[in-house]
Amino acid sequence: MAAKKQQQKKKNPNDVNRHIRTFWKIFGGLILLILFVFLLASWGVFGSLPDETSLENPEKNLATEIISSDGKTIGKFYKENRTPVQFDSLPDHLVNALIATEDARFYEHSGIDGKGTLRAVAFLGSRGGASTITQQLSKLFFTEQVSRNKFQRGLQKIKEWIIATRLERRYTKEEIITMYFNEYDFVNQAVGIESAAHIYFDKAPAQLTTSESAMLVGMFKNASLYNPLRNPEGVTNRRNVVLSQMEKYGYISKKVRDSLKALPLGINFTPQGHDEGIATYFREYARHFMEDWIKENPKPDGTKYNIYQDGLKVYVTIDSKMQQYAEEAVHAHMARLQIVFDEQNKNNKTAPxxxxxxxxxxxxxxxxxxxxxxxxxxxxxxxxxxxxxxxxxxxxxxxxxxxxxxxxxxxxxxxxxxxxxSFLQAAMMSMTPQTGEVKAWVGGIDYKHYKYDMVKKGRRQIGSTFKPFVYATAIDQMHMSPCDTLPNTIYTIPAGRHHLIQPWTPKNSGGTYGGMVTLKYALANSINTITARLIDRVGPEPVIDLISKMGVDTKEIPAVPSIALGTADISVYEMVGAYSTFANEGVYVEPILIQRIEDKNGTVLYQNVPKTKDVISGETAYVTVSLLEGVTQSGTGTRLRGNWAVNSPVYKKVMTGYPYDFKNPIAGKTGTTQNQSDGWFMGMVPNLVTGVWVGGDDRATHFGSITYGQGATMALPIWGLYMKKCYADEDLDVSTGNFPRPANLSIETDCSKWRESDPNVEKVPDEFDF
Known part of the structure; x- marks a missing residue:
C-alpha cells in the first residue's frame, strides 16, 4: 500500500509538467487564434476595411461655406455641418483637455494602449476603458454604428484596432488629433470643432477659453447625453470632470481648476441651420446660384460638384455687419408698425x-x-x-x-x-453703385415662416419712386434744368396720343394746384401733374428704354403715360440697380453677389467679372441726383432731417430711431401706391444705394389711411435706422460727402434764387405722397 502511494508521488511531477505544457499550448493556440482572427479581419473576411488610398484621403462630407466680404462665415450648405480646421488653429488647452480626459498616454502608444487594455481586461472595465483617441477616430471614420450584438461588436473592435495601427503608421499624432476634432458630431448640427465652437459659443476654435474647451471635450463621452441645450446641469458636471483631469495631469493648477469650475457654461447658442442666422434670404439666392453654376461647370473628371459635401468656399459681396444692421432695422421698425396696423384692424370685419x-x-x-x-x-x-x-x-x-x-x-x-x-412684409437691398457689390439683402421679415424672397422674386407697384426716370429722360432729351418751371394745373393727355384709348387726367394728391413750380419742387413734393406733362413731352417709350438699360425687366410694362406715376411692377433688386446708375455718374453696373468660388484646396473655380453699361451722361445723372436731393431737403423725405415732427403721434408710434438728424447730402424718393398697398423709399449717398419696400402679402392687406400707409412712414424709417447704424460704425466708411459734380456742368442746379412757388400756392402736405 505504501509502495503504491510512493509510486503515485513519483508520477506527480510529470503530471504537473504535462499540465503546464497543456496550458502553454492552449495559451499559444489562443494567441495564434487571435492573431489569425486579426489576420482574417485585415484581409476583409469579416467585412471590408478601408484601403491604403482611403486612409490617405478619407472621404468626408464637407460643408460649403458662404463667406462675407469682411471674412465672416454667414452660412453653410451641408448634409453634415463640417468645416475642417488645421492643428495650429486648435488652442493648447483644447488639445490638453482631450488628452487628459480621453487618452493620457496618447503620445506613448502606437494606436493601442497595452496598459489600458490589460487594466480593462483585469477589472472588466470597472476602472475605465482602453479605447485610445486613435481607436475612437477609427470608429468615427470607418466603422458602422456600434452593434448591440456582442460577437459583432467584438469583430468591430478588432477592426478598430487594425485601423488604429494603420492610422498611427500613416499620420502624425497632431494629424490624428486634428482629424478627431474635425470628425466628431457635437449634435445640434455641429459636426467638427469649428462648427461646434461657432454654434455653442459664436467664436472660432482658436478663441475658445479653457472652460469652453473643457465643455466641448466633455461632450466626446456622449454628445446626445451631454447636450448643453437639454442637459446643462449634466454638461456642467461633465465639464468639471474634464477640468479635474487636466489638473490631475498637470495641465492646469488646482487653483485654476477650482475657479473654472465655478464659472457658468456661458453658452451663446448661434444655430447654423438653413432657416436660422443672418442673410437667410440671400443664402437661398446663393444656393440657387450655385446649383445653376454647377450644371455648367463640371469637375476636371467630368463629375459634378456637390455643394453639400465638396467643401467649396463661396465668397460673396454681403458685408456681415451691414447685413446685421439691415435686419435689425427691419425688425425694429416692422415690429412697431405692426402694432399700429393691428390697432387699425380691430374694427375691420374683413381683416387683414x-x-x-x-x-x-x-x-x-x-x-x-x-x-x-x-x-x-x-x-x-x-x-x-x-x-x-x-x-x-x-x-x-x-x-x-x-x-x-x-x-x-x-x-x-x-x-x-x-x-x-395679417403681418406686413418688408424687403431691403443695399449696394455700392460704383462696383455693383450688394452689401445687404433682406428678402422678408422671417425666412422660417415666409420663404418668398421679395428682393428679387417679388415685383410690386413702385408709385412715385418711378418719377425720377421720367425726369431723367426729360433732362437727357431736352436738357431741362431742375430750375425750369411748369404750371401746376390740371393736365390732360388726349386720346390717341401715346396709344391712349381715352383721355388721361391724373390728379394731385390732396387736390393742390396752382402757380408755376420748378422741377425740383415738383419732384420733392411728388406733384403728379408735372410728371404727366413731362412724360407727354418725352413719350413713354424712351422712359421704358431708359429703365431697360438700367437693368429693369420691361417685358410686362406697357408703353402708356400712366407708368409715370408708378403703375409698373418692379422688384427691389431692379430698383436699386437702376437708381445706382444715377449715383454712379450714368453708368449701370449689374448687381454682384457672388465674387468668387474656390474648391476645398483654395483653387479658384469662378471669378465674377463686372458687367457695366453707359446709360446716360454724367451730367444727366448728376442733375437727376440734384433733383432727388431736393426730396430730402424740402419734400417728402425731410423726415430724415432734424426733429421738427418729434411730437407728432405718427412719429411717436412708428418712427423707430427718430430723430435721424442726418446732415450730409442724401438723394432719395418716397413712393406710395393706390390704397396704400405698397410703401417705398429709395435712398442714396455717393457710395451706397438702398431700396426699401413695405406692404402686405396681398395688395388687399394695407392701412386704412395715408397717414400710416405712405412710403415716408412705412419704408423710410427702415432706411433711416439702417443708415444711422452704418454711420455709427466707422469701419464701414459710408460716405458723408457730396455727390461727384461733373467738370463741365452746363445745366443749372442751384435754384436758391428762384421763388420756389407762387405765394398763393400751398405746399403739398408731407403726408400726401403718390
Whole structure:
C-alpha cells in the first residue's frame, strides 16, 4: 500500500509538467487564434476595411461655406455641418483637455494602449476603458454604428484596432488629433470643432477659453447625453470632470481648476441651420446660384460638384455687419408698425384685408391654401381634394410667427394662413453703385415662416419712386434744368396720343394746384401733374428704354403715360440697380453677389467679372441726383432731417430711431401706391444705394389711411435706422460727402434764387405722397 502511494508521488511531477505544457499550448493556440482572427479581419473576411488610398484621403462630407466680404462665415450648405480646421488653429488647452480626459498616454502608444487594455481586461472595465483617441477616430471614420450584438461588436473592435495601427503608421499624432476634432458630431448640427465652437459659443476654435474647451471635450463621452441645450446641469458636471483631469495631469493648477469650475457654461447658442442666422434670404439666392453654376461647370473628371459635401468656399459681396444692421432695422421698425396696423384692424370685419368682397377674400385664401406645403405634401400622398380641404379646417398643434418669438398654439391650417397674412412684409437691398457689390439683402421679415424672397422674386407697384426716370429722360432729351418751371394745373393727355384709348387726367394728391413750380419742387413734393406733362413731352417709350438699360425687366410694362406715376411692377433688386446708375455718374453696373468660388484646396473655380453699361451722361445723372436731393431737403423725405415732427403721434408710434438728424447730402424718393398697398423709399449717398419696400402679402392687406400707409412712414424709417447704424460704425466708411459734380456742368442746379412757388400756392402736405 505504501509502495503504491510512493509510486503515485513519483508520477506527480510529470503530471504537473504535462499540465503546464497543456496550458502553454492552449495559451499559444489562443494567441495564434487571435492573431489569425486579426489576420482574417485585415484581409476583409469579416467585412471590408478601408484601403491604403482611403486612409490617405478619407472621404468626408464637407460643408460649403458662404463667406462675407469682411471674412465672416454667414452660412453653410451641408448634409453634415463640417468645416475642417488645421492643428495650429486648435488652442493648447483644447488639445490638453482631450488628452487628459480621453487618452493620457496618447503620445506613448502606437494606436493601442497595452496598459489600458490589460487594466480593462483585469477589472472588466470597472476602472475605465482602453479605447485610445486613435481607436475612437477609427470608429468615427470607418466603422458602422456600434452593434448591440456582442460577437459583432467584438469583430468591430478588432477592426478598430487594425485601423488604429494603420492610422498611427500613416499620420502624425497632431494629424490624428486634428482629424478627431474635425470628425466628431457635437449634435445640434455641429459636426467638427469649428462648427461646434461657432454654434455653442459664436467664436472660432482658436478663441475658445479653457472652460469652453473643457465643455466641448466633455461632450466626446456622449454628445446626445451631454447636450448643453437639454442637459446643462449634466454638461456642467461633465465639464468639471474634464477640468479635474487636466489638473490631475498637470495641465492646469488646482487653483485654476477650482475657479473654472465655478464659472457658468456661458453658452451663446448661434444655430447654423438653413432657416436660422443672418442673410437667410440671400443664402437661398446663393444656393440657387450655385446649383445653376454647377450644371455648367463640371469637375476636371467630368463629375459634378456637390455643394453639400465638396467643401467649396463661396465668397460673396454681403458685408456681415451691414447685413446685421439691415435686419435689425427691419425688425425694429416692422415690429412697431405692426402694432399700429393691428390697432387699425380691430374694427375691420374683413381683416387683414380691406376694400374687397367676400368672394375676393375666399379667392385669396383658397389660392394660398393650394400653394401651401401642406397641400403639396398631401397631394403627393394621393389624397383627394375634398379630404385635403377638410384637413385645413381641423385644429392642430402648430408653431406660428410673432414679433416676440414663435408661439406654440392650436389652430386650423386655414386660420394659420389668415393669421400669417395679417403681418406686413418688408424687403431691403443695399449696394455700392460704383462696383455693383450688394452689401445687404433682406428678402422678408422671417425666412422660417415666409420663404418668398421679395428682393428679387417679388415685383410690386413702385408709385412715385418711378418719377425720377421720367425726369431723367426729360433732362437727357431736352436738357431741362431742375430750375425750369411748369404750371401746376390740371393736365390732360388726349386720346390717341401715346396709344391712349381715352383721355388721361391724373390728379394731385390732396387736390393742390396752382402757380408755376420748378422741377425740383415738383419732384420733392411728388406733384403728379408735372410728371404727366413731362412724360407727354418725352413719350413713354424712351422712359421704358431708359429703365431697360438700367437693368429693369420691361417685358410686362406697357408703353402708356400712366407708368409715370408708378403703375409698373418692379422688384427691389431692379430698383436699386437702376437708381445706382444715377449715383454712379450714368453708368449701370449689374448687381454682384457672388465674387468668387474656390474648391476645398483654395483653387479658384469662378471669378465674377463686372458687367457695366453707359446709360446716360454724367451730367444727366448728376442733375437727376440734384433733383432727388431736393426730396430730402424740402419734400417728402425731410423726415430724415432734424426733429421738427418729434411730437407728432405718427412719429411717436412708428418712427423707430427718430430723430435721424442726418446732415450730409442724401438723394432719395418716397413712393406710395393706390390704397396704400405698397410703401417705398429709395435712398442714396455717393457710395451706397438702398431700396426699401413695405406692404402686405396681398395688395388687399394695407392701412386704412395715408397717414400710416405712405412710403415716408412705412419704408423710410427702415432706411433711416439702417443708415444711422452704418454711420455709427466707422469701419464701414459710408460716405458723408457730396455727390461727384461733373467738370463741365452746363445745366443749372442751384435754384436758391428762384421763388420756389407762387405765394398763393400751398405746399403739398408731407403726408400726401403718390
Amino acid at each position: 384685408f380691406r376694400h374687397i368682397t367676400e368672394e375676393e377674400t375666399d379667392k385669396i385664401m383658397n389660392s394660398a391654401m393650394r400653394k401651401s406645403d401642406r397641400w403639396r405634401e398631401m397631394k403627393k400622398q394621393g389624397k383627394e381634394e375634398d379630404e385635403i380641404i377638410e384637413s385645413f379646417k381641423k385644429k392642430i398643434p402648430m408653431r406660428v410667427f410673432s414679433w416676440k418669438g414663435d408661439i406654440d398654439t392650436i389652430m386650423s391650417p386655414m386660420d394659420s394662413i389668415r393669421y400669417h397674412k
